[in-house]
Amino acid sequence: MLSTNEDRLIEVLIVGEPNHPASPGSWRITPEGEPVMLPGTGGICTNVRVGDPVLGFECDHLEPAVSLRNSDKDKNNAFNFYACIGNEATVLDGPAEGEVGVVTGKHGGIEHVFVDFPEKVLGKLRYGNKIQIASKGVGLKLTDMPQVSVMNMAPRMLKKMKPKVKDDKLQVKVAKLVPACIMGSGLGRDNAHRGDYDIQMFDEGTVEEYGLADLRLGDIVALMDADNTFGRIYKQGAVTIGIIVHGRCVTAGHGPGVTCLLSSASGAIEPVLSDKANIATILGLRDI
Numbered sequence: 001m002l003s004t005n006e007d008r009l010i011e012v013l014i015v016g017e018p019n020h021p022a023s024p025g026s027w028r029i030t031p032e033g034e035p036v037m038l039p040g041t042g043g044i045c046t047n048v049r050v051g052d053p054v055l056g057f058e059c060d061h062l063e064p065a066v067s068l069r070n071s072d073k074d075k076n077n078a079f080n081f082y083a084c085i086g087n088e089a090t091v092l093d094g095p096a097e098g099e100v101g102v103v104t105g106k107h108g109g110i111e112h113v114f115v116d117f118p119e120k121v122l123g124k125l126r127y128g129n130k131i132q133i134a135s136k137g138v139g140l141k142l143t144d145m146p147q148v149s150v151m152n153m154a155p156r157m158l159k160k161m162k163p164k165v166k167d168d169k170l171q172v173k174v175a176k177l178v179p180a181c182i183m184g185s186g187l188g189r190d191n192a193h194r195g196d197y198d199i200q201m202f203d204e205g206t207v208e209e210y211g212l213a214d215l216r217l218g219d220i221v222a223l224m225d226a227d228n229t230f231g232r233i234y235k236q237g238a239v240t241i242g243i244i245v246h247g248r249c250v251t252a253g254h255g256p257g258v259t260c261l262l263s264s265a266s267g268a269i270e271p272v273l274s275d276k277a278n279i280a281t282i283l284g285l286r287d288i
Helices: 073-082 155-161 204-209
Strands: 012-018 066-069 088-091 100-107 112-116 131-135 164-166 169-174 176-179 220-227 233-246 257-264 269-273
Touching: 012 073, 066 073, 073 112, 073 131, 100 233, 100 257, 112 131, 169 220, 169 257, 176 269, 220 257, 220 269, 233 269, 257 269
Parallel strands: 169 269, 176 220
Antiparallel strands: 012 066, 012 131, 066 112, 088 100, 088 131, 100 112, 164 169, 220 233, 233 257
């Protein structure tokens, strides 16, 4: 069992509401020069959840299930910071009052927090509903492994992932390995405690080499030679563990988004490939 400081963490209640989908506004131009007009971010998506493929839908920056935000900009920044992957979220009003979902991702730029609910609940949600997240996870540490930073993750998610320590490395099950050289939009931020950054999927050879074509929303992945400890940078030997939070994108520099969960600048993380490394399976949200 990993030693953590969970007993010293606070639990804070935070509130957001489903954010209506935004209009694309104009054509999006692919790197091949093709103009496309597609659904984009936001909304209550009733037929896509974690476990579904990132490349399987006609959408740009597909956000699964429910995209939440707080209507006040400053409060929404805090909402994004406090929300952690694996936190429980409860509907406070409307036809779905009392139903419980799970935080599955955070999307930078648009500043959304994603919550997964069963399909029968998604159909009962309404814009304007208040959804309360029991936030616990900010400040989480592995007390015996200071060389590994934890962020954006609830303690229960860490426990359910069942990482193990072997030969002074943290072994973590992942669905895919992703080379840092194809990480794009989101680079340059001074911290990874909010939002995400994108896997560029435009080089067919790299996509085939690493088996990225069948990536799923909610997959746990290892970013190789990527350090997120104090911001998102390329660093040889570093390893970052993240979760796929949104779908493919057609514009240059963008792609499926990754919210960071664990990072080690010294490479004290050892990824172990597993086809069960998806939050849907880890937390029992649905069969995939």
